[in-house]
Amino acid sequence: MNVDESMLDAYIYETQQLLEALENTLLAGESGHRLDADQINEIFRVVHTIKGASAMMEFEELATLSHKLEDMFALIRDGKDPGAAWPALFDTMFAAVSFYNAEMAKLLDKQPPNGDSLPLRERIEELVRLISGDNGEAGPQPDEKSAPEGEAESAAPEAVAGEGKEKAEEPETEDAYYKAVVFFEKESQMENLRAFGIVQELEKMDVRFAFKPADLNAKDAAEEIAQNGFVLYVRTGGSIDEIKSVLDETLFVRSVELTPLSEDCGEIPDELRAKDEAPAAAAPAAAGAGEAAAQEDSGGNGNGGESAPQPSGAADGNGATAGQQASGAAGGNGSAAQSGGMASFETIAKQNFISVSVNKLDSLLNIVGEIVTAQSMVINNADFGDRPHESFDMAAQQLHSLINELQDIVMSIRMIPMSTLFQKMRRLVRDMSRRFGKQIQLEIIGEETEVDKNVIDYLSDPLLHIIRNSVDHGIEKPEVRRALGKPETGKIVLEAKMTGSDVVVTISDDGAGLNKEKILQKARDKGLLTKPESEMTDREIYNLIFLPGFSTKDEVTEYSGRGVGMDVVRKNIAYIGGAVTVDSAPGKGTTHTIRIPLTLTIVDGMKFNVGKMNFIVPTVNVLSAIKPSPDDVFRDPEGNEMMMILGKVYPLIRLSEFFNIHDAVTEIADGMVMHLSSDERDFCIFFDQLDGEYQVVVKKLPGYLEKCSSSLKGIGGCAILGDGSINLIVDVNGLAAEC
Amino acid sequence: MARIMVVDDAAFMRITIKNMLKKSAHEVVAEAENGKVAVERYKQFLPDIVTMDITMPEMDGLKALKEIMAINPKAKVIMVSAMGQEAMVREAILSGAKGFIVKPFKEEGIIAAIDKLA
Secondary structure (H helix, E strand, C coil), X not given: CCCCHHHHHHHHHHHHHHHHHHHHHHHHHHHCCCCCHHHHHHHHHHHHHHHHHHHHCCCHHHHHHHHHHHHHHHHHHCCCCCHHHHHHHHHHHHHHHHHHHHHHHHHHCCCCCCCCCHHHHHXXXXXXXXXXXXXXXCCCCCCCCCHHHHHHHHHCCCCCCCCCCCCCCCXXXXXXXXXXXXXXXXXXXXXXXXXXXXXXXXXXXXXXXXXXXXXXCXXXXXXXXXXXXXXXXXXXXXXXXXXXXXXXXCCCEEEEEEEEECCCCCCCCHHHHCCCCCHHHHHHHHHHHHHHCCCCCCHHHHHHHHCCCCHHHXXXXXXXXXXXXXXXXXXXXXXXXXHHHHHHHHHHHHCCCCCCCHHHHXXXXXXXXXXXXXXXXXXXXXXXXXXXXHHHHHHHHHHHHXXXXXXXXHHHHCEEECHHHHHHHHHHHHHHHHHHCCCEEEEEECCCCEEEHHHHHHHHHHHHHHHHHHHHHHCCCHHHHHHCCCCCCEEEEEEEEEECCEEEEEEEECCCCCCHHHHHHHHHHCCCCCCCHHHCCHHHHHHHHHCCCCCCCCCCCCCCCCCCCHHHHHHHHHHCCCEEEEEEECCCEEEEEEEEECCCCEEEEEEEEECCEEEEEEHHHEEEEECCCHHHEEECCCCCEEEEECCEEEEEEEHHHHCCCCCCCCCHHHCEEEEEECCCCXXXXXXXXXEEEEEEECECCCHHHHHCHHHHCCEEEEEECCCXXXXXEEXXXXXXXXX | CCEEEEECCCHHHHHHHHXXXXXXXXXXXXXXXXXXXXXXXXXXXXXXXXXXXXXXXXXXXXXXXXXXXXXXXXXXXXEEEECCCHHHHHHHHHCCCCEEEEECCCHHXXXXXXXXXX
16 A cells, blocks of 8 residues: 555554553543443444554554454453453553554654564463363364354345345346356455345345355355355346446446356356246355356355245345334434534534644744744844834834734644643553552543643653652652652652643652652762752752752663663753652652643743843743932841841842853843742842843744853743744742852 | 445544545545434435444444434445444344444455445
8 A cells, every 4th residue: 555654643542542541441440340341342442443444554463453453342341251361461562552553653763563472462361261261172262363253244144155146027038147257356255244235235126046155154255255156146037237237336246257058058056047936945056056167166065055035034134124214214314404403503613623644833933933023023124223113113003013913813722731741640650560560559630621732742751750659769669668658559649730831740649758868868978069068958958869960869770770871851841841859758658749831832931131142031921120329238147248128138139240241230220120030939030121022933042052051040941032032931940049 | 326425433444445445537526424313414415325334432333323324225235243232233234234344354355345336
């Protein structure tokens, strides 16, 4: 098949979604130690869909594995209870999900999905044996796909072999005989059912006919038809054209060889020749026709007698369908006229979703960013000079509000709920707690909280890492917990919530907590301490774990402690403009807090300058801007500058000193003060001059600047304004940490 | 040229079939992701030909086929099946499906099938 990129994308995306649903169903089922009927149906459907799609993509291993799973669940769905095999079944299913996920990851990396599913398939076969209670003795081979259905079919009262249609009133003498050999397209598959379709069509016509192979349900019927064609013997008093057109119109018919037979031709099955024989007698004759035919036919013989035809049953069946159709048509139309309109409207409304490539959304967002910049280039254009331009201002105002709206929409398109990410953690906790022999309950709160798609991508690894740590190092083993008087089952709470401009994700466990002494010791050994230990708060000590090269676990386990520790967590989160902190209470547990700005790229900001440097501070952080009086500024006993605002005292940071800017205002009376709020505390900054309010597109600082990270404290990014000036964006939380 | 409705719960399959039909003279005028929606859309769009997946949530392809045949006994429905669904294909044929196609199929296959019915 011609696979274009969009199909592969759709395949991966949908398969991943199905796997996620599958995993959630499994997790839900496992807590009850079995799957209920709905869950089994759901899983069956999921693996069936994956099978079909994988086969279309020609990913054989994945299709074969899915097929095995489908067979197993068909068995369970049809009433076989796995009983004691449930735990093994869950394990196998989780392993299968992991296998699929690994293959999807390869596809995403443009690698072929070359994993070997054989070990898994063997496990499934073993399970199927257990479930079906079949130890290899005779009986339906469970992994033989057609076996269960084949059984059902041969029991069905369908008279297929040798239809001698009862047309008693036919004038026999004028009838003509024909032989038609129908070949189906190669790879059209299920040829026996295609032949069955032809039989159904002929049933509706005024002809007598017989066919070969006589038993279309026989195991090898499809293959035989594929090889030798479907042979029809027809006796008709009318024109053969009608029959020919039925054959020609049948889907996937490659060719029809139609030859008239003379009445005395030995090949004509007896039951066609006979006068008005009861059709019941026709079947064995049809089988006999198989013998008479020149072609090799081993399958048809034995089966002829078995499928004793019951033409009345078939006729009844048809009659019933026809009746249903008639009454259904009347009822259906009526309801369509009355309620149909409403119902379809609803379903259509529900379905108004399309999937769009994230790349397109990225470029859309970029363009909106550029538009914002261009807008300010136009509105603040120097060519206007001092001339009044009232109508221009009005138009500009309208443009501004439209662009704002556009921005909001673009941002909202990119928002997706945390649930996908959070649900992934369930599986992790399950697998790890089993492995480490711990009992852990994961509680998820606020998974409906929406964040930018990018945030989800970058948050995934940090979250995995923190939760791994909680399970591995945090939560104690059940016996330890019992001894400590804690409930044996540990608890991890994963919560997301909105706070103004930020999304806050907390991960808390009720485990052992961080070991302050051990952290200090390690930091000392590695020379990571930057200030005297006696001056460090507990919080500062705990947050040492985010420093590069810090890892307290000596032994390396499969899940955590691979040296690339918490500093990677911090880096990832910093990349999306967020920050992570940790708090802990010995014996009570640990809480990680991740803050991520809600909107990543466009902020409203106040522009100001210090000397020749331009800065922008996000408006959300600004409480007030003040022309300070020197009387309000004083030094505390430790020599830190403080500022009094409305009777309250706040630390004051002179940005000129902080950033080492030499051409800046130094006299308090000549500059300005801005009162800022951060997560930690409120504080003030001193600068030269306020320069108005702007909407800016936040860009990351260039990579080479990021390398000298120590000098970038207090800077969160940069923005280019309409006039081409480069502005540094103040990281208010970062600055607050410095006072 | 025929107006086609593609019914499949897997968006991937709908995209695939649509992509394949792009090279034909036919136009996909409607899609549905389960049998229930398919029946509603059938009434609304009255497509010439329907490709109908069998295994779907809410309402499966067999039930949808029967309902569509009840609405229009001359409806042309092609079942999209997979190996292992022989019994359901048989039932579909008895219920009036014009034929079936087996996954995995090729572009030529589905276009030829639709050409034939159109």
